[in-house]
Amino acid sequence: MDAALRDDLKEAVDAVWDEALRHLPMAGAAPDAERAVAVFRAVLRTGEREGATTRPGRSDREGARLLGDGGELRLDRTAWPDVVLRQDDMVVALDRPGEPVFEIQSVDDRHHLRLICQLGDAA
Numbered sequence: 531m532d533a534a535l536r537d538d539l540k541e542a543v544d545a546v547w548d549e550a551l552r553h554l555p556m557a558g559a560a561p562d563a564e565r566a567v568a569v570f571r572a573v574l575r576t577g578e579r580e581g582a583t584t585r586p587g588r589s590d591r592e593g594a595r596l597l598g599d600g601g602e603l604r605l606d607r608t609a610w611p612d613v614v615l616r617q618d619d620m621v622v623a624l625d626r627p628g629e630p631v632f633e634i635q636s637v638d639d640r641h642h643l644r645l646i647c648q649l650g651d652a653a
Contacts, residue, residue, distance in 0.1 A: 547573045554620040570610045574623055576601030600632055600649035607645055615647055
């Protein structure tokens, strides 16, 4: 894919789907004094939905997974290079009613365009 086309597509997705989030860095069960609280915009997908995890030789029912709690956060790494997200950090969805809080369960940094975090509902 052409880099300019890819960047245009990413910007178009973010223009529709991104939302304001507050990052609360954690060190264990306490706030991480080494990293500052930050507000940024990212794509946050939550709610009950089926994941496309079907593998060859398996039925759709066996390969599907249901994501009910938490969700997925996709951060544009070029727009927010100073935001460092780690497992166990918290994010607050500022644009959503009640400002729900999510815990980062895992961080996938293998993608050059986006940092992808799996989220769980904060306890």
